Amino acid sequence: MEKEKLLEGELTPKDAKHLLYLMVLTRAFEENAEEMYALGKVHGTMHLSIGQEAIAAGASSAITRDDYLLNTHRGHGHFLAWGGDLNRMMAEFLGKENGYCRGRGGSMHIADIESNNLGANGIVGGNLPIAVGVGLSIKIRKTNQVVLTLFGDGAANEGAFHESLNMASIWNLPIIYLCENNLYAMSTPFDQAFKIEEISQRAVAYGIKGVTVDGNDVFAVHQAVREAAERARYGNGPTLIEAITYRWRGHSKSDRQAYRTREEVKEWMEKDPIPRFAKKIGVSDKEMEEIQERVKIDIQKAVEFAENSPEPDVSTILEGVYA
Amino acid sequence: MEKEKLLEGELTPKDAKHLLYLMVLTRAFEENAEEMYALGKVHGTMHLSIGQEAIAAGASSAITRDDYLLNTHRGHGHFLAWGGDLNRMMAEFLGKENGYCRGRGGSMHIADIESNNLGANGIVGGNLPIAVGVGLSIKIRKTNQVVLTLFGDGAANEGAFHESLNMASIWNLPIIYLCENNLYAMSTPFDQAFKIEEISQRAVAYGIKGVTVDGNDVFAVHQAVREAAERARYGNGPTLIEAITYRWRGHSKSDRQAYRTREEVKEWMEKDPIPRFAKKIGVSDKEMEEIQERVKIDIQKAVEFAENSPEPDVSTILEGVYA
Amino acid sequence: MRELTYKDALHEALDQIMAEDDRVFLLGEDIGVYGGAFGVTGDLQEKYGKDRVVDTPISEAAITGACVGAALTGMHPVGEIMFSDFVTLSMEQLVLQASRIRFMFGGKATVPMVLRLPGGSGTGASGQHSGSYESWFIHVPGLKVVMPSTPYDAKGLLLAAIEDPNPVMFFEHKLLYRTKGPVPEEMYTIPIGKSQVVREGKDLTIIATSVMVMRSLEAAQKLAEEGIEVEIIDPRTLNPLDMEPIIASIIKTGKALVVHEAVKTGGFGAEVAGRIVESEAFAYLDAPIRRLAGLDMPIPYNRNLEYHAVPQVENIVEESRKIVQGVY
């Protein structure tokens, strides 16, 4: 799927089914990651997007692979939806030489510049100023691309958010700001960090369009991103989209989750975006099982690929610091 | 006037006349500063607020000297209106040992901690994060004070603005954010840096009250600040006030002003806040002349004081780096 | 004496000073219910309430500025920057405000604040969550820079930092949080600006900071088996830096090795070398001063590369051996 224009018109049934596959794949990848973590096969931390898969599916399918992606620390789904190769992704996750970043980056920094995927970012809001530069570059080069920029609710309180949205607005940059509001920034509930109802209200401060959508609804996200992309490509500047969702797992590996109730989590688990989307696009239980099966095999193969991949050679340790 | 509560009720005629004096004094101070600069008596740069004097008069008179002030690089008027001593201010301007900052700070960093004047700031938006701490300190100490925080239109595009207003809003801090929108940030016209009509619209992003007033009208500023102070003292949090005004002089010493027309400047000079206020409060031409005369003498004395003040001794150069 | 972990020693310091001094309050991201990313604040919000253990939005510049403003008006704030890497977002408030306000205001203001900064590599957190930044701050007059390596020092230096009328950068190391050591129950301070000899020896002077003190001690044991006795000095405060014990030691040993985790170029080790050369110890040096430090690179994700990016026990052993045997 790399470099191929996935979708330019409405979602076809085939497209939709592929999106469903990607959502299932993302979840499986993360469940597997959890397991590997538990088995001590993974060093470091990771941020799981389980429960939030609809956003990546909806967003990536609304733009093309000639566009750009700026991803976050919770970005496995976006990476896969953009067309990331599962094997090399898994290899990166295990820190192997043939991972996307030669094992130097890991989950929090996975990138594939070749496919205009400009990388995940470990810094909350860290990709927002970068988005301005990508937008500016597009504008100067007149290439008609857009840049999809992801961030969480927590990032919307960094100064970088403000500077980025203001610059993008005054210069009409082709940026889609997609805020994944999963109601928590680590342990901080949304209403403890904001005095407003919706993050999209902040669009007012920049004179741009803001919209809040159901982040567990692939079509709603897709629609909002498609509209934003259209505005962007026609020189009408950035859009702030807020997609409401929920993270099922803890923030990272070491989270006791004392800041929320089991009931709340359970409630949201009932809003699982995967069966919801499957139902909406008329995928039967049997088809779903087939997808699950396919995913299982894909993951297994990827794990094998990654585990059999070589470790980086220590003699190459300094490679890549300078060009 | 230091440490004395200037005004708690409405402005009395006597208060008003004092404010007029302060406005005339500020202008004379700055015109004199210009001259001294031209004569080579001042080292470094300075930022003149000529044309903007109404804001300092209106704002400082709406709160007490038990409250706090956080000032900007263009803050001579606010310093005087807060009750700054003209002689020591002039001495600081000339870098003398008995200036407010022992000649170490100069115009851009003049402060008087003793009177809760927490200083001018050379960094655009630099005082905005500090305001949060002052507000928090008031809240923790339960002292019922407020903090008046000044900044320009340009500062409203720094990330610091965003972080500060958000924190102040979620914690209901007693902060009055007073934006002096003089339509330019150095050479950058307002509408080149903002895609909105009024900076006060940004209050929406924080769920707080925002208001735009005529910054050349002492009463309008006074009224807005008084209301904001009331909200703040009663635990109702911060307010964003935008006061529209205009700087008559260049940004700093070395500004050719190629970014604006003479006509525009002239137009605004006709909206001079000083005669406007004099007229409104019924000060006769004769009284006005008396004020001018008094100011002239005050300035002259201050210059003498400052010029006769000793230079800092080089042997004390390291003093004040650490406590 | 009772043993505590480094983390618990810090927690106890905060707890005790908060009970005693109501000017002290804490702020930072997820320091309340979550107890801090590394658990240092733990239950303190429960104990002292949300007004004194303040959970903030993710706004590092404003967190730092909030410390400055509170300090200027009489409070003694202790801010936590979740990972010291994020201090890159606080630099303006730290460098242009906190460190300079006092001087610029003619010595008439004080900014008694502490910023706690967990740093360092070794946890697989990769390029943006594993840095060591203390060296920048010794280059910022007006700031003090503290970096404890033991639970005992952690408690005593944190209490001293909170008492100090100046802004203090307090660097903690992630790998030290679980290390244990004796810690008195009562409150005590360790003076800021005092280096300490943590091991005596006659063959080589090692100046090490933070987690490298621990590694140097381990290396010293191995070296002792070979008959090499190294003296180890932990500056504990990087600025103001107490050179006296270092100079005295080098006069004795004639050899010096500085060990830190931060990248070598422009690091703290350079300043130490520069000062040794300027001191009377210069005349006693019978070997060049060596610096063993992090490679000039970001911290890699891969566990093995990460391990090799910063000094380990075996590197210290080898480097010490070379110096003592005059291989250089």
Place this chain on the structure above:
Amino acid sequence: MRELTYKDALHEALDQIMAEDDRVFLLGEDIGVYGGAFGVTGDLQEKYGKDRVVDTPISEAAITGACVGAALTGMHPVGEIMFSDFVTLSMEQLVLQASRIRFMFGGKATVPMVLRLPGGSGTGASGQHSGSYESWFIHVPGLKVVMPSTPYDAKGLLLAAIEDPNPVMFFEHKLLYRTKGPVPEEMYTIPIGKSQVVREGKDLTIIATSVMVMRSLEAAQKLAEEGIEVEIIDPRTLNPLDMEPIIASIIKTGKALVVHEAVKTGGFGAEVAGRIVESEAFAYLDAPIRRLAGLDMPIPYNRNLEYHAVPQVENIVEESRKIVQGVY
């Protein structure tokens, strides 16, 4: 050869490269109609339009990030931070993004950006507008740090920096803008990472940067009258640092003095001292390496204090004399 000011040399470099390479564009505060706070961009907006000479709002983090993003996608942005002090607002984008992206992405991304940073004291701009920050950045692997001291170097190094595939911090000095010197009309580059001997001498090696090169040359003349011949080396690039001419020179003179304006503690001079000691030159040293640098304090407003806060010609003369006469 034709003479130009340092400012005009920079302007010419920008003008020529923009005419030739449409990947190059400029952004910063007031660089358009205003022509830049120090006049470097001058008329370039008129010449190349608002799309290639971009006036920004006052948002230093986003200016820097905009450079990163543009560079990542094939452009060669040159950002201007109006006063280098404001780089404190760009640290996250510089240190955690620009400098590390390439490494973290496995060497598969390039970030060819330049940040121009006017710095230094001497203009009465006081505490927040007069700093020297280059030393921080030599401690950031992935960045290059350049600091020209003459119009000739300014033009050649700026063109080299723009060509370089790495992020380059380009430090200019306010007091140098009006200095004049020969500058070829055609485009040329000066290799990044090459030190230069700017004066030959046999008695002492002075390693000086930026405005201190000028002051050292002046000091050298006075010293020559006393019969002291100093050799002066301008590293021009602070990272990667070319030690070869420095080492060769010290082997000849046996004495070294580093001079810079930035405060002494933790400054570039420490790194130079550290490297000299580690080099073969150590054995040839017959006097301790001295560092003459800014006092450990913010820059004061008062003109006289400001003057004394950083090395002046007479300080260089005196310090050199002491070293050569063996007073230390």
